[in-house]
Amino acid sequence: MSDEKLEIINPPNALKQKVGTGGPGAVDLEALERAEQVIAGMTDSYLEWVVEDLKKIEAAYNALASASGDGREEMQAVFQVAHDIKGQGGSFGYDMMTAIGNELCRFIEKSKKSGPGEIEAIKLHVDSMKLVIAEDIQGNGGKQGEQMLAGLQKVCDKLIS
């Protein structure tokens, strides 16, 4: 395929004209720090969002636990909420929510079925997320966080290996 035609295009660059360098509006370290503070100030909003997400993931889990078919669609619904939870936690200092959400997403992706073991493993993840918020475990959760994640990983590894 070395003789395949390849066209190189220099697109019009309107961005450079719209952007200034330096000056009072420039994004410097101080501006980034201020922005970080604004996000930190949204933690109360995050805690309201995550309570709603936990209700959603619990409802999705209940639907999976009582599913009559192969449960793939219901697993996918759990995945969607876990994905949202995973995406937000770390932005607000709740790194454990991101870590557990990540673990749950990967587990669902790798699971080939939704048997009793898989459903139980999903419940463990959902309960762990609820615990992190109930006990306000921020950051990586220290020793408790480490043990929680190691336990979840062990359960998942057993089921997917």
Add this chain to the structure above:
Amino acid sequence: MAGFDIQNIKFLVVDDDANMRQLLRTILSSLGVKDIETVSGADPGFAMLGNFQADIAICDLVMQPLDGIEFTRMVRNNADSPNCYLPIIMLTGHAEITAVQKARDAGIHEFMSKPVSPEKLYSKIHNIIETPRVFVRSSDYFGPDRRRRQDPKFKGPERRRNA
């Protein structure tokens, strides 16, 4: 990293998670951006581009019913795309190689893993401004040049030399 004043850049945020849309809007506003539109999916995102001349789009990878890859393909390849060169930052919780490759092959500019932060997002915006990418069109790809660096170990055909 030179500090850019980005207040006049127009951003389109495409994410099916309302909370993420709010978070991204807040981050962009706190970086000085004034003109931000947010939409909940790929189709409304593409439609929005007809009315809102975004300079940069930030798009989530995992969305229902159409994902961020579909959005990127629409922007790059649809005959009625208002701006096929639109820089796209793909946001995802899936920092896996396959997801990166898929997003890259659809024609994104930057890939940003969640959780997002002002610093992470600004560094992607900075890259887009500082290093404009040339586009390439081949029989199976249209988008920003996927080879950003010269790789001395590259063994493939040197098609760029003949372009």
